Amino acid sequence: MEKNAADRLLELIAAKKNPTVVGLDPVWERIPEEIKKSAAEAEKDPIRTVAKSFLIFNKMIIDALKDIVPAVKPQFAFYEQYGSAGIEALEETMAYAQQQGLVVIGDGKRNDIGNTARAYAAGYLGKVPLADGSSRTIFNGDFLTVNPYLGTDGIEPFLAVCREEGKGIFVLVKTSNPSSGELQDILDRNGEALYENAGRLVARWGIDLIGEKGYSAVGAVVAATYAKEAAKLREIMPGALFLVPGYGAQGGTAADVVPCFNEDGYGAVVNASRSIIYAYQSEAHKRRPAEFHLAAAGAALAMREELYKALKQSGKLPAGW
Amino acid sequence: MEKNAADRLLELIAAKKNPTVVGLDPVWERIPEEIKKSAAEAEKDPIRTVAKSFLIFNKMIIDALKDIVPAVKPQFAFYEQYGSAGIEALEETMAYAQQQGLVVIGDGKRNDIGNTARAYAAGYLGKVPLADGSSRTIFNGDFLTVNPYLGTDGIEPFLAVCREEGKGIFVLVKTSNPSSGELQDILDRNGEALYENAGRLVARWGIDLIGEKGYSAVGAVVAATYAKEAAKLREIMPGALFLVPGYGAQGGTAADVVPCFNEDGYGAVVNASRSIIYAYQSEAHKRRPAEFHLAAAGAALAMREELYKALKQSGKLPAGW
Numbered sequence: 001m002e003k004n005a006a007d008r009l010l011e012l013i014a015a016k017k018n019p020t021v022v023g024l025d026p027v028w029e030r031i032p033e034e035i036k037k038s039a040a041e042a043e044k045d046p047i048r049t050v051a052k053s054f055l056i057f058n059k060m061i062i063d064a065l066k067d068i069v070p071a072v073k074p075q076f077a078f079y080e081q082y083g084s085a086g087i088e089a090l091e092e093t094m095a096y097a098q099q100q101g102l103v104v105i106g107d108g109k110r111n112d113i114g115n116t117a118r119a120y121a122a123g124y125l126g127k128v129p130l131a132d133g134s135s136r137t138i139f140n141g142d143f144l145t146v147n148p149y150l151g152t153d154g155i156e157p158f159l160a161v162c163r164e165e166g167k168g169i170f171v172l173v174k175t176s177n178p179s180s181g182e183l184q185d186i187l188d189r190n191g192e193a194l195y196e197n198a199g200r201l202v203a204r205w206g207i208d209l210i211g212e213k214g215y216s217a218v219g220a221v222v223a224a225t226y227a228k229e230a231a232k233l234r235e236i237m238p239g240a241l242f243l244v245p246g247y248g249a250q251g252g253t254a255a256d257v258v259p260c261f262n263e264d265g266y267g268a269v270v271n272a273s274r275s276i277i278y279a280y281q282s283e284a285h286k287r288r289p290a291e292f293h294l295a296a297a298g299a300a301l302a303m304r305e306e307l308y309k310a311l312k313q314s315g316k317l318p319a320g321w
Numbered sequence: 322m323e324k325n326a327a328d329r330l331l332e333l334i335a336a337k338k339n340p341t342v343v344g345l346d347p348v349w350e351r352i353p354e355e356i357k358k359s360a361a362e363a364e365k366d367p368i369r370t371v372a373k374s375f376l377i378f379n380k381m382i383i384d385a386l387k388d389i390v391p392a393v394k395p396q397f398a399f400y401e402q403y404g405s406a407g408i409e410a411l412e413e414t415m416a417y418a419q420q421q422g423l424v425v426i427g428d429g430k431r432n433d434i435g436n437t438a439r440a441y442a443a444g445y446l447g448k449v450p451l452a453d454g455s456s457r458t459i460f461n462g463d464f465l466t467v468n469p470y471l472g473t474d475g476i477e478p479f480l481a482v483c484r485e486e487g488k489g490i491f492v493l494v495k496t497s498n499p500s501s502g503e504l505q506d507i508l509d510r511n512g513e514a515l516y517e518n519a520g521r522l523v524a525r526w527g528i529d530l531i532g533e534k535g536y537s538a539v540g541a542v543v544a545a546t547y548a549k550e551a552a553k554l555r556e557i558m559p560g561a562l563f564l565v566p567g568y569g570a571q572g573g574t575a576a577d578v579v580p581c582f583n584e585d586g587y588g589a590v591v592n593a594s595r596s597i598i599y600a601y602q603s604e605a606h607k608r609r610p611a612e613f614h615l616a617a618a619g620a621a622l623a624m625r626e627e628l629y630k631a632l633k634q635s636g637k638l639p640a641g642w
Binding site: 025028029036039040046047049050053075077078080081082083084085086087088091109110111112113114116117119120122123124128129130131132134136138139147148149150151152153154172175176177178179180181182183184186187188189191194197198201245250 | 346349350357360361367368370371374396398399401402403404405406407408409412430431432433434435437438440441443444445449450451452453455457459460468469470471472473474475493496497498499500501502503504505507508509510512515518519522566571
């Protein structure tokens with residue numbers, strides 16, 4: 001049996017003393033000129049040039065961050081929009097990050113009925129059947145983000161793969177965007193919000209996937225931008241790892257993410273994407289676009305420091321940090 | 322300005338006197354042997370062989386159905402699970418279906434925050450920026466299915482592309498699976514179910530995308546397997562086209578789908594996937610796997626007849642059918 005995905009992620013967090021995941025969200029307009037040039041030399045087709053630039057950019061970011069952060073989170077949309085060329089860059093990015101020892105959280109927010117969810121689970125986390133009778137991994141992510149709107153039978157196929165292959169999922173519960181409350185905050189007749197109901201389902205889905213460290217391979221997406229809701233959800237799902245978006249470019253601060261952590265100082269991974277990978281475009285760094293990867297490393301180190309301080313101040317610093 | 326997507330779909334429904342959409346959900350194990358052999362001759366790599374078999378299969382299905390049905394709905398999961406090779410087959414399937422005059426509903430159930438939703442909208446419905454400064458379509462679907470869990474700002478980027486490019490979306494409201502009620506049926510303090518709240522949002526999102534025939538390019542996924550809920554939703558969203566899953570392999574009958582139609586006999590497209598494309602594996606056809614496309618055409622004709630009878634019986638047959 002494969003090692004529990006939550007344990008694998010928590011080990012890397014402890015080893016690097018850093019509960020950060022960096023979003024790999026490549027956008028053509030924001031890729032440094034030198035990378036664009038190299039990509040254009042390697043690939044003549046204008047779609048493949050974009051995809052190639054993403055891969056070169058990501059590899060340099062991964063190299064610069066691999067000793068600082070435990071995990072990366074490619075946002076599928078940015079690759080998918082370029083079709084098969086973009087997906088090739090996504091596959092290679094995920095494989096490269098794992099070769100460099102990072103946990104890979106595929107951010108696809110997938111969801112469908114059981115028969116279809118099985119295909120998503122096989123492709124992104126498990127193995128697919130091939131023409132020669134064998135089966136093999138395709139994306140081989142460690143975690144995948146999923147949407148809970150369809151209920152248990154749309155999630156069960158993911159749980160099956162998590163159990164068989166030592167993989168994990170993060171289920172959307174309370175998202176970071178301004179209008180997340182339109183459905184997620186609707187109160188039921190017991191005065192419980194939809195996000196609380198979703199949180200209870202997540203806790204139930206994760207029960208038989210709890211690892212040695214007490215956390216489940218079934219985690220939850222809980223936004224830094226809604227700290228009060230996060231505190232409630234921390235109680236509803238004590239054993240869930242929270243994937244926390246909204247830090248940095250979306251306005252969340254280190255203090256905002258503290259409620260997402262348990263008293264042991266674990267239980268959350270905080271995501272930052274644009275504020276790290278495009279740090280080279282900030283006032284402090286913009287004179288040296290060729291050093292974009294160093295700017296990213298600097299921003300990641302600064303973020304680790306901010307999280308360290310906020311955890312320390314709240315009395316939640318993990319033992320030994 | 323491009324023609325409204327609802328109008329385009331309704332015109333084809335009227336021309337073919339058939340409110341059916343056929344799901345293109347290729348599964349390696351169910352592809353006929355002859356197609357598998359042709360694919361293996363064309364592509365040596367076992368992943369590319371599978372993808373190639375999907376494309377050959379789909380093209381023959383499309384050729385057989387193009388004069389019978391108005392639309393096809395590739396379910397992305399079945400392609401995505403094979404990575405870039407699968408996506409290539411998806412791109413070519415979508416392009417081929419449109420060349421044959423069919424409306425293409427991309428079934429991806431995508432959802433994310435605004436910045437990311439923009440990338441999905443660009444890739445699946447609109448245009449993406451390329452390395453040479455131009456922009457072009459990639460998947461160029463007519464419609465995309467989306468998930469409403471994140472609220473308005475996760476939907477707005479899709480609406481923008483719908484307005485600019487004459488495209489449409491179908492928003493998940495009440496899904497066909499057994500556990501769809503776990504979240505979707507939760508009653509709020511006014512006694513309204515979550516699916517009703519989602520339906521009200523869909524009606525609002527669609528207001529400024531209503532076409533000449535009175536239907537919006539913002540439709541809703543409403544399952545045939547929950548007829549009572551469908552009737553309520555028909556009232557909440559009179560101007561929404563319903564994409565109705567659950568017919569056939571999932572147990573819904575022609576009588577079950579009638580509440581999804583308006584009194585004018587329009588307002589719904591009924592999906593069937595496995596019961597059509599794998600009709601060749603049914604008792605009646607299984608002696609002749611090489612005629613899988615003919616079996617599919619036969620099943621599609623039978624389904625059209627069933628829908629015709631059910632609409633007629635309920636007094637909802639469109640004028641002139």
